[in-house]
Amino acid sequence: MAAAQTNPLWKEAKIKNYLPHMTVPEVESFLERSDMVIIPIGALEQHSSHLPIGTDFINGVELCKLIAQEREVLVAPVLMAGQSPYHMAFPGTISLSAETIVKVHMETVESLVQNGFKRFIFMNSHGGNRAITTFLVDQINQKTAAVAVDFSVAVSPFLKPENTKNTTSLDRHAGVSETCDSLYLMPSLVEIERATDPGMKLPKHLEKMLPEVIKEEPTAKLLFLSEALKAEETGKKTSTIEMTKTGVWGDLNPKQATLERGEERVSKMVAACRGFIDKWNELTQQTI
Ligand SMILES: [Zn+2]
Known part of the structure; x- marks a missing residue:
């Protein structure tokens, strides 16, 4: 008889401070050092032909894991899918309602508060969840004993603003950018040779606004994003399939992505989050 083999698909290594990998004694000892949790909120949605459906979820979790190697913060992902109704024409996309996403995370926080955790960072990695994350964080602060913050708001004072003056593309x-991050965070899942020109066609009035949107003119950007990328049923003609058959929403070919830029973008984000966590610990007299 041949010797028994372990699961041939198993490749995962145990990651420090990553809740799904931890034992009860490890969580107990973590709680003696810290009460801080980072929860990634992602999406399961089309990412064209060169990136996987789970891009936002996987990239979000990987970024949180990297942060948790540098500071004592527990990584606790509980939901893979997010709000993505405008991608529904592409198979593989799963879209949850805002109410579901908020409810799952409220109940998650209530459990973790019972365990002894008190401080929460919500790391949203999908544009469609932005408003939900803002609302969720406020609901936690209003209704539970925990204190919650939105990652993007928290890290912004620790990030140098990007120079968008010379930007010429959406x-x-x-x-x-997303492909650069993916090349760094989940290299084996990127099929860069499959990336193609986006072939984006915007409704005429949005096309007209585009130059100002690219320059980050605030009113143009606000109006553009309020209308663009919305479900086909809204009649706005801005669901993804109505603007691009490739699923890439932008006008650059993702083939231009590089690992170097991905590494730089991710390290900036990790450093900014480290800065925020240090400041939070300092302000609440916590030692790491
Ligand atoms: Zn994405």
């Missing part, structure tokens, strides 16, 4: 969903 680079958003499944575009160059």
